[in-house]
Amino acid sequence: MAVKSGNKRKVSKGIGIGARxxxxxxxxxxxxFLCLFWFYVLFINATRSQGDLAxxxxxxxxxxxLQNWNNMLHFPMISMMTGMINSIxxxxxxxxxxxxxxxxxxxxxxxxxxxxxxFMFTFILAVMMIPSQxxxxxxxxxxxxxxxxxxxxxxxxxxxxxxVVFFYMKQYMESALPLSLxxxxxxxxxxxxxxxxxxxxxxxxPAMAVQAIFSFVSSWNNYFTPSLILHNDKMKxxxxxxxxxxxxxxxxxxxxxxxxxxxxxxxxxxxxxxxLSKHIVQGLAMGSVKG
Amino acid sequence: MKAKRSKAVRYNKWGYIxxxxxxxxxxxxxxxxxxNTIYYSFFxxxxxxxxxxxxxxxxxxxxxxxxxxxxxxxxxGNTLIIWLMGFIPQIxxxxxxxxxxxDPSLRLKGQxxxxxxxxxxxxxxxxxxxxxFFMLFSNSGPVNSILVSSGIxxxxxxxxxxxxxxxxxxAFMNFLMWFGNTTILLMAGMMGIDTSxxxxxxxxGATSTQVFFKITLPLLKPILLYVMITSLIGGxxxxxxxxxxxxxxxxxxxxxxxIMYLNDNLYSKNYGMGGAISVYMFVITGILxxxxxxxxxxxxx
Numbered sequence: 001m002a003v004k005s006g007n008k009r010k011v012s013k014g015i016g017i018g019a020r021x022x023x024x025x026x027x028x029x030x031x032x033f034l035c036l037f038w039f040y041v042l043f044i045n046a047t048r049s050q051g052d053l054a055x056x057x058x059x060x061x062x063x064x065x066l067q068n069w070n071n072m073l074h075f076p077m078i079s080m081m082t083g084m085i086n087s088i089x090x091x092x093x094x095x096x097x098x099x100x101x102x103x104x105x106x107x108x109x110x111x112x113x114x115x116x117x118x119f120m121f122t123f124i125l126a127v128m129m130i131p132s133q134x135x136x137x138x139x140x141x142x143x144x145x146x147x148x149x150x151x152x153x154x155x156x157x158x159x160x161x162x163x164v165v166f167f168y169m170k171q172y173m174e175s176a177l178p179l180s181l182x183x184x185x186x187x188x189x190x191x192x193x194x195x196x197x198x199x200x201x202x203x204x205x206p207a208m209a210v211q212a213i214f215s216f217v218s219s220w221n222n223y224f225t226p227s228l229i230l231h232n233d234k235m236k237x238x239x240x241x242x243x244x245x246x247x248x249x250x251x252x253x254x255x256x257x258x259x260x261x262x263x264x265x266x267x268x269x270x271x272x273x274x275x276l277s278k279h280i281v282q283g284l285a286m287g288s289v290k291g
Numbered sequence: 292m293k294a295k296r297s298k299a300v301r302y303n304k305w306g307y308i309x310x311x312x313x314x315x316x317x318x319x320x321x322x323x324x325x326x327n328t329i330y331y332s333f334f335x336x337x338x339x340x341x342x343x344x345x346x347x348x349x350x351x352x353x354x355x356x357x358x359x360x361x362x363x364x365x366x367x368g369n370t371l372i373i374w375l376m377g378f379i380p381q382i383x384x385x386x387x388x389x390x391x392x393x394d395p396s397l398r399l400k401g402q403x404x405x406x407x408x409x410x411x412x413x414x415x416x417x418x419x420x421x422x423x424f425f426m427l428f429s430n431s432g433p434v435n436s437i438l439v440s441s442g443i444x445x446x447x448x449x450x451x452x453x454x455x456x457x458x459x460x461x462a463f464m465n466f467l468m469w470f471g472n473t474t475i476l477l478m479a480g481m482m483g484i485d486t487s488x489x490x491x492x493x494x495x496g497a498t499s500t501q502v503f504f505k506i507t508l509p510l511l512k513p514i515l516l517y518v519m520i521t522s523l524i525g526g527x528x529x530x531x532x533x534x535x536x537x538x539x540x541x542x543x544x545x546x547x548x549x550i551m552y553l554n555d556n557l558y559s560k561n562y563g564m565g566g567a568i569s570v571y572m573f574v575i576t577g578i579l580x581x582x583x584x585x586x587x588x589x590x591x592x
Contacts (some may be wrong), residue, residue, distance in 0.1 A: 010533075015498075015499075017396060017397070020397065020499065021397055021398075021399070024391045024397060024399060025399070027387070027388075028388070028391075028399075031384065031388070031405075031407070031409065032404075032405060032408045034467070035329055035408050035409060035411060035467060035471075036411075038420075038423060038536055039432055040425070041427060042423055043359070044397075054431070055568065056436040056440060057433035057436040057440075060387075075309075077419070085370075085413065101312045101313065101316075102313075104309050104312065104313075105309065105312070105313040107309055107335060108306045108307075108308075108309035108310045108311075109306070109307070111306070112302065112303045112305055112306030112309075113303050113306070114303045114304070114307060115308040116307075116344070117306060118488060120310060125313050126312075126580070126584065127317070127321070128580070128581075129521075129524055129576060129577075129579070129580035129583065129584075130325070130573070130576065130577075131524070131527070131528045131570075131576055133329070133528055133530070133553065134325070134548075134569050134572050135321055135324040135325045135328055135569070136324070136553075136557070136563045136569075137324070137327070137328045137331065137553075137557060137562060137566055137569055138319065138323065138324030138325060138326065138327030138393075138564045139321075139324035139328075140321060140557065141324070141327055141331075141562075142319075142320075142324055142327065143311065145584060146473065151535055154320075157316065158316060158320035158321070160312050160313065160316040161312075161313045161314075161316040161317040161320065166313070172542050183380055186302070192302065192305040192308075193305075196309070197553050198485075211386070217414050217558035220416065221414075221415070221416040221418070221531075223416075223417065223418045223530075223531045223534075224531065224537075224550070224554070228557060238416070238417070239418040239531075242416070242418045242419050242422050242535070243418055243422075245422060246422050246425060246535050246538055246560070247538055252387070258422075258426065259423075259426065262419045262422055262423050265419045266415055266417055266419050266420070266423075267415060269414055269415065269416070270411065270415075273411060273414050274407070274547065277403075277407040277410075278403070280410070281403070281406050281410060281475070282408060
């Protein structure tokens with residue numbers, strides 16, 4: 001009984017603990033550098049002029065930040081600002097619908113006993129892995145048939161059925177939503193729908209916040225489906241515009257402006273992430289521990 | 292007693308009501324499209340110039356064409372090779388980091404900072420990230436400028452005109468975007484291992500390397516398999532990065548993935564062939580998901 005549970009310093013064989021810790025720090029710093037270096041280069045290059053960029057790479061920011069910003073806003077053919085507004089509209093609505101209705105679906109399975117309950121649960125889990133690309137051909141035909149091309153609806157509404165978000169919500173409910181609370185609300189005469197909105201939703205807030213962020217980001221980053229549905233320049237979202245920059249004859253383009261456009265579509269997400277990172281990283285672990 | 296029972300039944304119909312939004316949306320936007328996709332795969336249906344040919348029922352002709360002309364195998368191969376090139380370093384680095392993060396005796400400081408940083412690339416718009424790498428690795432881009440000015444290369448290296456450098460850049464980007472996510476998953480798995488096992492090993496005088504290979508790794512097998520298969524399913528959907536990095540024109544199409552192939556058929560409006568490619572991918576992901584499904588269900592018991 002010499003070694004008590006908290007005392008683990010008795011590892012004398014192998015490499016010493018100090019050396020192991022040093023190696024760990026070195027590797028972690030290297031990997032962090034590998035993750036951040038590209039964004040640093042992006043930032044630097046977005047502040048430099050065309051002539052400056054042609055002279056080679058520099059580690060110090062240039063002085064053309066505002067000029068590049070202005071030139072980006074007045075790009076011929078590609079309106080980044082319109083793209084930004086479109087992206088915000090689509091992503092916000094997607095996140096709202098996705099989290100609200102996924103919580104509702106999870107609540108249906110969690111709180112009620114009905115005949116098809118187990119079947120539905122298994123079914124939703126089974127379709128979880130079907131990639132959206134596999135059904136996109138039929139999806140496009142459907143969208144055309146309904147006259148919804150160049151419309152945000154086919155990008156937003158399908159988020160109501162998000163099996164992955166449903167699963168996360170269901171897991172969270174098992175630990176955070178005691179059914180006795182629901183019973184108590186019933187005795188007080190609250191209707192089922194009202195109970196869901198005024199008692200269940202507030203309790204689910206932490207999980208909903210995490211999933212709202214994730215569905216916002218994945219909608220913000222989505223390129224494949226929007227590029228097949230949105231053709232009108234006024235409706236295009238940011239990833240489509242970035243792809244257009246790639247295929248444009250950009251030899252004549254001002255590269256500083258192209259870097260600025262990339263930064264413009266990346267940095268909002270980075271800023272939001274850094275502000276909320278504590279909750280996001282914790283939330284991730286929370287979901288996976290139970291999964 | 293009877294009254295209570297009927298009351299419960301009355302409540303339980305709300306289970307169905309709350310499921311309506313999901314079911315309706317799923318049927319309209321996923322199930323019907325899926326059935327339609329499968330349906331079209333049996334038809335000759337494409338556009339030739341301004342004329343639309345079909346739809347004419349042709350049985351499995353599309354499939355015969357798809358599997359006999361060899362493209363599908365080439366693109367499947369490309370996708371798997373690039374996935375594997377990203378996955379191998381990803382699993383090694385993630386295992387290492389997860390072991391360090393969850394090792395209480397190491398007491399690493401700044402864990403939250405490191406976790407935040409390694410997860411960051413996962414949230415970046417793949418399209419913009421690929422565009423950035425396209426600019427960075429172009430002949431006159433910063434990477435070549437650094438390599439030339441530091442004397443490593445005499446002249447710029449055409450990274451995106453060579454087969455293996457193009458594939459490596461795509462794989463590297465996939466690695467960067469996903470290793471943070473994998474680390475967090477594996478960490479959760481390692482935290483779940485009974486700590487008394489580690490203590491017992493330490494009492495017996497095992498080194499940390501022995502503990503890792505003899506205890507952690509075997510107990511982590513289920514999660515490792517889960518990570519591998521879900522990563523493979525994700526890898527098969529690889530599109531944004533290779534599409535934008537190469538602009539759809541990689542050297543001899545060696546970085547063209549399955550979804551890029553599907554995308555081409557959608558743009559040229561060859562719905563019969565597009566349907567066949569979709570069904571092919573549906574079957575593969577279906578089999579892979581079934582393995583995951585069996586597995587996660589078995590784990591609970």
